[in-house]
Amino acid sequence: MTPEKQLEQLVDNNKDLGKSRSPLQDAMREFRRNKIAVGGMVFVVFVMIVAIAAPVFAPYHYATQNLRNNRAKPMEGYDILVSYAEKECHWYNTPLEWGCTVFIAGSDALGRDLWSRIVYGTRVSLSVALAAATVSLVIGLIYGTVSGYSGGRVDNLMMRIVDFLYAIPLLPIIILMTVYFNAVSRQGAESGLMSVLINLDRLAGGLLFVFIAIGALNWIGMARLARGQVLSYKEKEFVEAARAIGAGNGHIIFKHLIPNVLGPLLIAESMAIPGYIFLEAALSFIGLGVTPPTPSWGAMINEGYSGIRSNPHLVLFPGVALSVLTLAFNFMGDGMRDAFDTRLRGRN
Amino acid sequence: MNQDQALIRVERLTKHFPITRGIVFQKQVGAVQAVDDISFNITKGETLGLVGESGCGKSTTGRTILQLHKPTSGKVYYGDVDLTTASSAKMREMRRNMQIIFQDPYASLNPRLTVGSIVAEPLEVHNVGTAQERQERVRELLDLVSLNPHFINRYPHEFSGGQRQRIGIARALALQPEFIVCDEPISALDVSIQAQVVNLLEELQEEFGLTYLFIAHDLSMVRHISDRVAVMYLGKIVELAERGELYDHPLHPYTRALLSAVPIPDPLEERKRKRIILEGDVPSPVHPCGVSFPHSLPDSRSDL
Numbered sequence: 066m067t068p069e070k071q072l073e074q075l076v077d078n079n080k081d082l083g084k085s086r087s088p089l090q091d092a093m094r095e096f097r098r099n100k101i102a103v104g105g106m107v108f109v110v111f112v113m114i115v116a117i118a119a120p121v122f123a124p125y126h127y128a129t130q131n132l133r134n135n136r137a138k139p140m141e142g143y144d145i146l147v148s149y150a151e152k153e154c155h156w157y158n159t160p161l162e163w164g165c166t167v168f169i170a171g172s173d174a175l176g177r178d179l180w181s182r183i184v185y186g187t188r189v190s191l192s193v194a195l196a197a198a199t200v201s202l203v204i205g206l207i208y209g210t211v212s213g214y215s216g217g218r219v220d221n222l223m224m225r226i227v228d229f230l231y232a233i234p235l236l237p238i239i240i241l242m243t244v245y246f247n248a249v250s251r252q253g254a255e256s257g258l259m260s261v262l263i264n265l266d267r268l269a270g271g272l273l274f275v276f277i278a279i280g281a282l283n284w285i286g287m288a289r290l291a292r293g294q295v296l297s298y299k300e301k302e303f304v305e306a307a308r309a310i311g312a313g314n315g316h317i318i319f320k321h322l323i324p325n326v327l328g329p330l331l332i333a334e335s336m337a338i339p340g341y342i343f344l345e346a347a348l349s350f351i352g353l354g355v356t357p358p359t360p361s362w363g364a365m366i367n368e369g370y371s372g373i374r375s376n377p378h379l380v381l382f383p384g385v386a387l388s389v390l391t392l393a394f395n396f397m398g399d400g401m402r403d404a405f406d407t408r409l410r411g412r413n
Numbered sequence: 414m415n416q417d418q419a420l421i422r423v424e425r426l427t428k429h430f431p432i433t434r435g436i437v438f439q440k441q442v443g444a445v446q447a448v449d450d451i452s453f454n455i456t457k458g459e460t461l462g463l464v465g466e467s468g469c470g471k472s473t474t475g476r477t478i479l480q481l482h483k484p485t486s487g488k489v490y491y492g493d494v495d496l497t498t499a500s501s502a503k504m505r506e507m508r509r510n511m512q513i514i515f516q517d518p519y520a521s522l523n524p525r526l527t528v529g530s531i532v533a534e535p536l537e538v539h540n541v542g543t544a545q546e547r548q549e550r551v552r553e554l555l556d557l558v559s560l561n562p563h564f565i566n567r568y569p570h571e572f573s574g575g576q577r578q579r580i581g582i583a584r585a586l587a588l589q590p591e592f593i594v595c596d597e598p599i600s601a602l603d604v605s606i607q608a609q610v611v612n613l614l615e616e617l618q619e620e621f622g623l624t625y626l627f628i629a630h631d632l633s634m635v636r637h638i639s640d641r642v643a644v645m646y647l648g649k650i651v652e653l654a655e656r657g658e659l660y661d662h663p664l665h666p667y668t669r670a671l672l673s674a675v676p677i678p679d680p681l682e683e684r685k686r687k688r689i690i691l692e693g694d695v696p697s698p699v700h701p702c703g704v705s706f707p708h709s710l711p712d713s714r715s716d717l
Binding site: 087218301302303305306307308309310311312316320321324325 | 439476479481504505506508509511512513515516517520521522523524525526527534535538539568581584588
């Protein structure tokens, strides 16, 4: 290292000497050092932008069909709009005046642009990740905090309920519920709980039961984690100090316990998000996720896999998208865990 | 001791922690007798030292006096108010007068809060002043415990053990209490820092007329700070005397054993020091045997 560079670094190190860093700022600094985690985060942010601005990134609407061009190979297509002469279009020899339809990632069996469908599919994956994470975090945090803070019999009872739910295979039950719900909602209902559910489902873009399923499956782990954290923090001396001051339970829970519990819970959530995305894909794969024509990566893989030999791109592209997104979330979660776990860093 | 002067009166205080067994239907199978039928007074303005080995119930005594643990039986009077039967509203009011300083300066401060909000917390809980006034008061308090008031926006992890302990002291002083339980406030600190903190506590006592219950296991430190000293053994106070009296003429064999374990800071004297080694273990506080002090002492009788 040259002397100038050393000096530069020294100045850089001392720049924030007078400033104070909160634990959060410390963690952010640590996180930024982790290249892979930052890469994962950048990709996740990119996918979020793609999801929000999907019409910009997708040349077609996800449901636009082009039946003459079904199962087009990537970067290929046929000119049908202008001449109907079935001229072959290639990305390398297509004169613009032909108005050729070229599919970047090919098209599916119904002649829908695969790339556009993948782009719109990010909306489903991310909204599932966000909704499931929020639902399981909120329920888990409330349940676990109440259980851990109450202690004694209440805690015991609440945890036995959790054990009980943990032992039941919830997924088949949710699948059954979804099937029943879909059957009823096709007939329609005028009033009662069913119509409320149907409306909610419409609002959630046909994903209501996916949200419910993933939330119901995952709050249990969050509740256990929150309870464990609360149990360890409520014995800490700073909680006792608050009690000695005369602080009430609400003050202790909101000022001392939840801020400390939230960190590990958020990290656990970020580690669990790839699982949510995968679960949505799995549910869609077996036909229980989104209602067509809304694109979901899992459903797209399902549609494509029957023709995997002749048209591998129909499985390949959504599969790659799914894998890369889950991987990015995983890297991000790992980085967050390492950044927030002060034990890995020592006390400074 | 004149009863009128007593700020704190502890009468037959007992704290048992139940030991339960069973998952759904819990039944009590025993109790840890952490504090067993102790009585003493603390006069306004004095420092009562409380010494004893680990696990003898010193801290439990301090916390039970402050009603952080609910006592199993017995009474604690603060002036005329019986704390054990006070309503929760009354108790909240009473808490303004009594505070606690903890042993571990790393666990006693919430890592997510700034020093400013830690010290201001008692003021917030009791709705003292406006936000502006509280801020002012926090600066005053930090200055009082010799911390730079500019540290107000820093986080606990940025401080050393001694500095953290000062933050804890500032928090305890925020509501201008009369009585402070010092629960081993110096045990976790470096020897070089201990004197600073003890001197700070003494200065504060002089300035505000504070009353301390000083819990420690360092006998020489207790001798330095206390007016009277109580020796605890297995949940009981075995000896309570004026400082000089206790150190010069210990009566209970346990006190003698304890005192004989104090090193003397003079190598020549230290070489001549004879330790009284107690044989056997301290009985379990779960099943204390009938004798309250079951050890055989090699030479305790001969030099009585």
